[in-house]
């Protein structure tokens with residue numbers, strides 16, 4: 001087993017990086033402004049978030065900024081009418097942004113597409129009309145099982161434009177998981193692609209959809225829309241399946257945006273939870289739009305010349321908030337890359353940065369740890385001088401990888417912003433800005449309007465330097481609006497574990513300067529390469545194998561992925577442990593849950609340790 005120095009380093013890190021004078025001179029938001037914003041937000045939180053909302057366009061303004069009458073079911077901007085897509089597209093069509101690049105897309109084989117705001121606006125309108133002609137309207141659910149394609153962005157925005165609720169299922173997940181989601185979500189339409197390119201291979205996506213739809217898991221489902229991408233042969237069911245290109249060909253380039261209530265749902269996105277059941281996190285048009293817009297502008301201090309690249313997948317919240325909605329709300333250019341970071345070799349990301357002149361690169365610690373293994377040789381082959389800001393999210397950023405990124409990619413000149421947030425949060429919560437004093441491994445301090453703290457299980461603040469539970473003390477506009485089909489979790493779990501505070505599920509500590517250091521999850525959720533995966537999901541997949549009697553999964557530290565899964569299993573009577581079986585079980589998990597779900601090792605046991613009540617004692621296996 002590999003033992004990284006992550007935690008140790010995090011506990012002893014003392015290096016400090018001050019912003020370069022040039023960064024402060026050029027800052028739109030200097031340290032003084034940031035402090036003033038923090039003070040204003042602390043003394044008048046609703047005033048602060050009202051001001052943030054005033055920067056956007058509304059069909060009708062709110063009666064109340066924050067409605068707490070049904071707390072902890074908070075409501076933001078009640079009475080307001082808006083549509084996030086109006087702010088992401090229509091607003092820009094009226095300004096110089098009209099002909100500015102909205103989206104730069106690169107396929108893994110090297111093909112490219114670029115869309116100005118006007119192009120994207122028209123593409124979204126055409127697909128909005130196509131969806132409407134398929135009978136999709138306000139409140140309907142649409143599942144997107146899509147890789148990184150321009151049509152993915154267009155589909156998200158088209159759903160939102162017509163008031164339908166989009167729900168992305170990560171394209172690295174299997175047919176089984178997709179089927180479960182489709183069963184839960186009951187979509188009217190599923191949008192997918194024939195296939196896509198990944199590490200030099202074609203992943204056949206439509207086939208997975210066909211498998212997921214065997215015996216009709218959703219009565220609601222009427223159509224499947226297929227984007228033609230990878231030229232693979234697919235079976236099209238003429239009563240149900242349509243090619244995307246055929247649907248949009250004759251559609252008009254105008255489509256009215258649906259007038260939404262600020263508290264109407266925008267999307268539904270599943271995340272792994274403690275109970276083992278995935279939670280459908282719902283975000284609304286109004287609060288989410290304000291939260292993402294404000295934090296995107298503040299954290300990355302956008303300039304009109306920026307080219308922004310968030311290398312996350314649109315199937316995760318990072319892709320929703322900071323690849324699609326944030327950049328488009330801000331009117332900047334967002335970059336999207338279809339494929340693998342190591343294809344055809346380990347310089348692909350650096351190549352993309354230099355090719356398009358990316359100025360802000362928002363990535364994950366795993367991606368950096370994967371690439372730093374290859375040394376500075378690859379980044380050194382490219383001109384990375386366009387970069388001015390680097391950022392990361394998803395898992396604890398070990399100082400060694402932070403420093404590597406700062407030195408080799410940022411040439412010592414770009415601040416590295418380690419941003420903490422989560423699907424439930426919708427927006428960045430604890431993060432430096434380009435003018436902050438940085439400590440490698442720390443997410444620094446909460447953004448204005450965010451009251452974060454580290455407390456014990458009774459809600460008492462713990463002293464500086466001591467570990468505890470990360471909580472948020474007051475509501476924020478990007479916060480989830482509900483949990484699909486299980487909304488009581490808001491009262492019982494999120495605001496109920498520690499009464500009156502939002503429980504994030506992370507362990508953290510604050511140092512003497514008030515800097516936050518996130519240590520990892522506090523619950524039975526693994527964080528593998530920045531993907532939240534419930535141990536219960538892995539365990540149930542394992543016990544689904546005919547040879548397995550019982551299974552327990554724990555997370556163990558890993559140098560590259562941060563954490564990996566290790567399984568302990570007992571076998572059914574008459575089955576003997578073997579390397580072949582171990583391999584078969586690992587493959588079984590990937591077939592069941594998807595190729596991203598990697599179990600590093602499997603240990604066969606005669607018996608699993610149990611408590612007197614018969615529950616498996618996970619802690620004794622760690």
Ligand code: WT7
Pocket residue numbers: 271317318392393394395396397418419420421422423424443504505506518519520521527530531532
């Ligand atoms: C969990 C949320 C928000 C987008 C990515 C994942 C971990 C997130 C950091 C960070 C240490 C982090 C937490 C959090 N996490 N950012 N900067 N440092 N850990 O979204 O799938 O909802 O996962 O990711 O454990 O709770 P998600």
